[in-house]
Amino acid sequence: MNSPFSLQGKTIFITGASSGIGKETAIAMSRAGATVVITGRNPERLEETFNFLVGDNHIMLATDLTSAEDLLVLVDQLPELDGIVHSAGITGHLPVKFIGEEDISTFFRINYEVPVLLTGRVLKKKKLKNKASVVFLSSIATRYPYFGGALYGSAKAAIEAYSRVLALEMAPKGIRSNCVSPSFVQTPMVEQAGQTISTEVLDKFEKMMPLGFGEPLDVANAIIYLLSDASKWVTGSTMTLGGG
Numbered sequence: 001m002n003s004p005f006s007l008q009g010k011t012i013f014i015t016g017a018s019s020g021i022g023k024e025t026a027i028a029m030s031r032a033g034a035t036v037v038i039t040g041r042n043p044e045r046l047e048e049t050f051n052f053l054v055g056d057n058h059i060m061l062a063t064d065l066t067s068a069e070d071l072l073v074l075v076d077q078l079p080e081l082d083g084i085v086h087s088a089g090i091t092g093h094l095p096v097k098f099i100g101e102e103d104i105s106t107f108f109r110i111n112y113e114v115p116v117l118l119t120g121r122v123l124k125k126k127k128l129k130n131k132a133s134v135v136f137l138s139s140i141a142t143r144y145p146y147f148g149g150a151l152y153g154s155a156k157a158a159i160e161a162y163s164r165v166l167a168l169e170m171a172p173k174g175i176r177s178n179c180v181s182p183s184f185v186q187t188p189m190v191e192q193a194g195q196t197i198s199t200e201v202l203d204k205f206e207k208m209m210p211l212g213f214g215e216p217l218d219v220a221n222a223i224i225y226l227l228s229d230a231s232k233w234v235t236g237s238t239m240t241l242g243g244g
């Protein structure tokens, strides 16, 4: 008998698959039996992920999701889906007194608008099957403020609110929506952040986490649970992955 944690027979679309959490999740999903549709901005790195996927029939579509036109083309190319993982995102540090209009647009575009528009478009085009599962990448930054994290934390808080409404509106079709909310995970995003946060501050963060920093696979495994039938009664939730 198939394990309820298996993704066998499911087709899952994932953004941000060219790096970090998205890359690891795409590979782990293929190992769990899913057919995976991957997207990312950088074609070379996306191809690298593609080459790690286990099994056949996976699809690779390189796109800059902040281009409204490219986003429409992408959705038209998608097959019918059993799940979506919205992992594409950006971070950065900007003290509140320096926040300008353009900064708000930049942070909210990929972290909030893109997952919202993509989900809506997929629904309109009837590409999300009944009982499908949608997973958003939020962040612990919504609840634990840090200097310079206003825009990142706000955009992630907004996507959590959106996810809860999506869960409510889609419940009649059995479509579920959940967020995972990781703390520090060792990915290129955090390495990049390390260029603007001092080693002392990063060490302080790590000491605050009894289980230390996470690995991309820790997040991937939680996402697989939320995509699988094992979580069929879980919706509108946010799972904290904080290392304690």
Ligand SMILES: NC(=O)c1ccc[n+]([C@@H]2O[C@H](COP(=O)([O-])OP(=O)(O)OC[C@H]3O[C@@H](n4cnc5c(N)ncnc54)[C@H](OP(=O)(O)O)[C@@H]3O)[C@@H](O)[C@H]2O)c1
Binding pocket: 015, 016, 017, 018, 019, 020, 021, 022, 039, 040, 041, 042, 043, 045, 063, 064, 065, 066, 086, 087, 088, 089, 090, 091, 110, 137, 138, 139, 140, 181, 182, 183, 184, 185, 186, 187, 188, 189, 190
């Ligand atoms: N790492 C952490 O500690 C952490 C903690 C909490 C939440 N998160 C969230 O987890 C998600 C993944 O983070 P990560 O650490 O894996 O980051 P990452 O390694 O920097 O990967 C980010 C991904 O987003 C894609 N992306 C960015 N802008 C894009 C655009 N305009 N169009 C298409 N794709 C775009 C990147 O594509 P290219 O590489 O092709 O440019 C890349 O695949 C993000 O939403 C992040 O906010 C991360």
